[in-house]
Amino acid sequence: MRRITVLIILSLSCLGVRAQVDSVRVVPQNDSLAVQVDTLDRPADIGSGLQFFARGNGAPVDTLDVGDGRIQIVLKDDNTWYFIKNVSALAETDLFSQCWREHIVNPYNDTPLDSIPYRVTVCLVDSVSRFVCPHKGKVFSKFGLRKGRRHTGCDVPYPTGTPVYCAFDGRVRLAERHKGYGNLVIVRHENGLETFYGHLSRIDVIAGQWVHAGDLLGLGGSTGRSSGPHLHFETRLRGHAFDPEWIVDFENGSLRKNVFVLKRSYLSPYSKYVPTSIDEEEEIYMTDEQIRAEEERIAKERAAMKYHTIRSGDTLSGIAVKYGTTVSKICSLNQGLKPTTILSLGRKIRVK
Numbered sequence: 001m002r003r004i005t006v007l008i009i010l011s012l013s014c015l016g017v018r019a020q021v022d023s024v025r026v027v028p029q030n031d032s033l034a035v036q037v038d039t040l041d042r043p044a045d046i047g048s049g050l051q052f053f054a055r056g057n058g059a060p061v062d063t064l065d066v067g068d069g070r071i072q073i074v075l076k077d078d079n080t081w082y083f084i085k086n087v088s089a090l091a092e093t094d095l096f097s098q099c100w101r102e103h104i105v106n107p108y109n110d111t112p113l114d115s116i117p118y119r120v121t122v123c124l125v126d127s128v129s130r131f132v133c134p135h136k137g138k139v140f141s142k143f144g145l146r147k148g149r150r151h152t153g154c155d156v157p158y159p160t161g162t163p164v165y166c167a168f169d170g171r172v173r174l175a176e177r178h179k180g181y182g183n184l185v186i187v188r189h190e191n192g193l194e195t196f197y198g199h200l201s202r203i204d205v206i207a208g209q210w211v212h213a214g215d216l217l218g219l220g221g222s223t224g225r226s227s228g229p230h231l232h233f234e235t236r237l238r239g240h241a242f243d244p245e246w247i248v249d250f251e252n253g254s255l256r257k258n259v260f261v262l263k264r265s266y267l268s269p270y271s272k273y274v275p276t277s278i279d280e281e282e283e284i285y286m287t288d289e290q291i292r293a294e295e296e297r298i299a300k301e302r303a304a305m306k307y308h309t310i311r312s313g314d315t316l317s318g319i320a321v322k323y324g325t326t327v328s329k330i331c332s333l334n335q336g337l338k339p340t341t342i343l344s345l346g347r348k349i350r351v352k
């Protein structure tokens with residue numbers, strides 16, 4: 001995508017327009033995704049030979065093809081331009097044509113985890129794509145195991161009727177009621193990810209619709225398996241969920257980074273977001289060897305984990321003695337578990 005942007009700037013340079021990108025905003029179009037780019041330079045800077053570009057009524061005067069045709073640039077007579085994402089070209093790409101099922105939550109069932117590379121570099125935003133936080137708030141239920149069950153997303157409190165916004169540009173793949181998710185919207189994005197928005201009280205989009213980051217997808221609610229109004233938000237790569245907090249800082253309503261290096265290990269149900277001190281550049285250029293070594297370390301750690309299923313008569317102190325550990329260590333391994341917690345039969349707790 002960055003290469004495409006360079007091409008755009010080059011194309012404009014060829015026309016003698018020394019424009020710099022000042023701000024980018026999305027402009028709704030009926031049959032295309034458009035991004036408005038305002039310029040810093042004004043007609044006076046352009047030179048007398050290009051009066052054609054003098055400030056006018058903002059009417060489109062020309063359309064240029066850029067790169068592979070997925071992006072076009074429309075020049076306007078007021079010295080601004082905007083990008084158009086050519087959705088008919090996008091629809092033909094593998095990303096939007098393969099594993100495209102509009103009534104199945106995970107159409108990637110055949111994609112085994114080990115067929116995904118050790119790391120995948122995901123360009124979350126660039127000059128023609130932006131991010132909008134679906135909803136700002138403190139995550140109250142995180143990705144990972146929750147009372148022995150897998151929680152494939154994170155939950156943000158969300159009063160019923162509050163707008164739910166699309167995180168990135170893309171195409172709605174599924175928009176219907178679906179078991180535990182309740183009213184669910186799934187959007188596939190140009191960056192290769194899919195985002196899920198669950199428990200909505202109302203859905204405002206239909207499958208197949210192209211959407212912009214920031215478009216209204218529906219309203220927050222508590223449909224499906226839900227204990228109260230909240231947004232269940234998921235991020236997936238080829239059907240495999242990873243902790244959305246790797247990329248979204250929900251409290252600040254912002255992206256953590258523009259380029260995200262998704263390691264295969266993040267796609268494990270046990271993997272959780274951990275703030276890292278490793279420099280982003282360093283991560284991007286980590287060798288496969290380094291990533292493999294890290295995965296082996298995580299696998300060893302995981303192999304050492306032990307779980308216990310609560311049976312009649314079990315107490316935390318009894319379990320601690322049985323596994324040669326302490327009650328406080330067990331509590332630290334299980335979110336929300338306290339020495340005073342009443343253990344429900346059948347609950348799985350981590351003991352090592």
Ligand SMILES: [Zn+2]
Pocket residue numbers: 141151153154155231232233
């Ligand atoms: Zn949830």
